[in-house]
Amino acid sequence: xxxxxxSGGGLVQAGxxxxxxxxxxxxxxxxxxxxxxxxxxGKQRESVATISPGGSTSxxxxxxxxxxxxxxxxxxxxxxQMNSLKPEDTAVxxxxxxxFWGKGTLVTVSS
Numbered sequence: 001x002x003x004x005x006x007s008g009g010g011l012v013q014a015g016x017x018x019x020x021x022x023x024x025x026x027x028x029x030x031x032x033x034x035x036x037x038x039x040x041x042g043k044q045r046e047s048v049a050t051i052s053p054g055g056s057t058s059x060x061x062x063x064x065x066x067x068x069x070x071x072x073x074x075x076x077x078x079x080x081q082m083n084s085l086k087p088e089d090t091a092v093x094x095x096x097x098x099x100f101w102g103k104g105t106l107v108t109v110s111s
Contacts, residue, residue, distance in 0.1 A: 002026045002100040009093060009105030016085050016109070022078040022095030022102060030073035032098065036080045038091035038107075045094070049080060063089075085109045 035050035049069035092104040
């Protein structure tokens with residue numbers, strides 16, 4: 001059974017930064033693509049960033065240049081560094097691998 005546990009969310013002012021972490025209990029962590037998704041109130045869940053086993057990354061246009069996804073295959077942890085946060089970044093952020101999802105961590109950006 002795969003477990004994903006997100007942490008690092010919170011309340012931050014616009015322009016601030018947060019670093020999200022996702023601890024994964026998956027044996028094959030290093031050979032799986034992983035991603036961060038978010039869901040704002042009243043909106044559908046959307047992809048924020050993904051990272052391949054080799055470290056190739058992709059980002060939603062709305063976060064390019066502000067967010068950085070990374071992974072530590074030894075610690076089996078996925079990260080999302082979020083800088084220059086905007087109120088529209090407010091959402092629950094979820095970690096994903098294959099068909100597994102964490103419970104999410106809430107990020108609230110005040111204006």
